[in-house]
Amino acid sequence: MRKRLVEFRNVSFRYGDEQPWVLKNCSFVIYENESVAIIGHNGSGKSTIAKLMNGLLFPQEGEIIINGQHVNNETVWEVRKDVGMVFQNPDNQFVGTTVQDDVAFGMENRGIPRAEMANRIDDTLTAVGMQQHRMTEPHKLSGGQKQRVAIAGVLAIFPSVLIMDEATAMLDPKGRKEIMQTVSDVQKERHLSLITITHDLEEVVQTERVIVMNEGEVWDESTPRGIFAKKEKLQRIGLDVPFVATLSDELRKAGVPIENEPLNHDELLEELWILHSTM
Template identity: 80%
Template sequence: MRDKLVEFKNVSFRYGAEHPWVLKNCSFEIYKNEAMAIIGHNGSGKSTIAKLMNGLLFPQEGEIIINGRTVTRESIWEIRRDVGMVFQNPDNQFVGTTVQDDVAFGMENRGIPRSDMVKRIDEALSAVGMQEYQLTEPHKLSGGQKQRVAIAGVLAIFPNVLILDEATAMLDPKGRTEIMKTVTDVQAQRNLSLITITHDLHEVVQAERVIVMNEGEIWDEAAPRDIFAKKAELRQIGLDVPFIAILSDELRKAGLPVANEALNHEELLEELWISRSTM
């Protein structure tokens, strides 16, 4: 069995007693080295989950356990050694005058020796393809480059969990693809648990498991292929369906025996090739 890294046990949260519940009795687990996606429409509670994992918020009901420790106001600084978060707007995370200063910031707060910091800066920037920009001022970078630096700053503290909270929302399609490839490569190299929080279903195909949030509750939890198969239901809760899934359905209607739910163009082409070979 895989080791649990994150546990939510009957967690509920609201932003004040006079406000409605944003999360309602949510329970789930995330395992070590797992790639998990959390999706849902705006206001479904997915970003609140991210903030609860990192101790930016605390639940009114239920319990959150990270790497065997319950998240409390007393334990939060230790919890944050395990959990790194990258937000939607990288400008909100920059504090240094140069790229290397910014990557060093989190390590300075943790009292990491300078010799170790120099090594980690180099390793983290190399991991995201930004090593040659060490002395560049952050405001001179493109949006995708800024997000890479933000990821490097998190990687430098050696977290066990990397959370991307809508981290590609401000990028163009090419930038999104590049960032997600960078992150999945880093996850494989570092054996991190990766949690991608997004409303873009195209980003979840590389996840092992998907949690779908709707109105503060867990609507479904399954592998991406099983989630994408529920096209009509996803539309009913305000989520779009990837083009490749729509195309697969249209091909079936046209009489082509496309048996499996394709997650990408390569899988669909493979299905069509198999179908052609057996006709």
């Protein structure tokens, strides 16, 4: 059985005593080496969850446990060694004059020896395909390249949990696909827990499990296939479903007996081919 790496126990949070609750009695677990998507409409509490995991915020009620440690003012710096976060706009994370300097920044703050820093810079830039840009000024990079550097800077501190908070939202479809493939490869290689907070349904279907937030509460959690089987309920709380799922429903209405719940075009084509072969 996999180790519990992130635990939210009845967590509630609001941005001020007179403000409404952003999270209400929120509980879930994320395990080591697991990929999880957190989805929900705007204002459902997704990004607040990410900031609570990283100790940027603290809950008014409940407990958060990261890798066995309760998150509080005393433990927050230790917790941040385990949790790395990549934000939507990579420019907000850059502090170095070159790509190499930027990747080194987090390690310098942690007192990592120079020789070890050099090895990690090489390894992480190679992992994200940015080794040839190590002496480039970050502002000269494309959006996708900037996001790769931001990911490298987080990976260099060797976190146990990598949070992608709408990290591909500013990229075009090709850039999104490339970044998520890079992250998926690194996650498997380093056995990270990957938490993806996103509106992109293509990213959601690639994860092992989905947590659906609605009005600050955990509305449901299941596999991507299990979640997207609830199309009408998802749409009632303001969420989209993959185009393939909608197309499958229309085909069923037209008399095509699709039994399973395809998540992508390849699965739908396979389903149709099987049906064709048996006719």
